[in-house]
Amino acid sequence: MKLQFFYRKFNVLTCRQASQMVSQSLDRELGPIERWRLYVHLRLCQACRNFGNQMAFLRKAARKHPLFSDHDD
Numbered sequence: 001m002k003l004q005f006f007y008r009k010f011n012v013l014t015c016r017q018a019s020q021m022v023s024q025s026l027d028r029e030l031g032p033i034e035r036w037r038l039y040v041h042l043r044l045c046q047a048c049r050n051f052g053n054q055m056a057f058l059r060k061a062a063r064k065h066p067l068f069s070d071h072d073d
Contacts, residue, residue, distance in 0.1 A: 013041040018048045022055055 013021065018041040021034060030038065042049050 011037070012044070013037050015041075015045060015048055018042065018045065019051055022048070022052045026055060026059055 018038060021030065021038045024030065025038070042052060
């Protein structure tokens with residue numbers, strides 16, 4: 001209960017919001033306030049840091065896959 005109060009009082013993202021924002025950050029540049037809120041959440045939450053690392057890994061792997069790589073046919 002205390003953690004929920006802290007999150008609401010200081011406008012910290014929930015894990016659901018943070019995971020959505022991590023996904024969005026792969027498709028568009030986040031604004032300064034969004035980046036700050038995500039940074040604060042990720043500093044507090046190991047699970048969301050892991051999710052962000054996994055998303056970055058998957059994106060990097062997909063870009064290296066021949067199906068998604070740029071080539072001239």
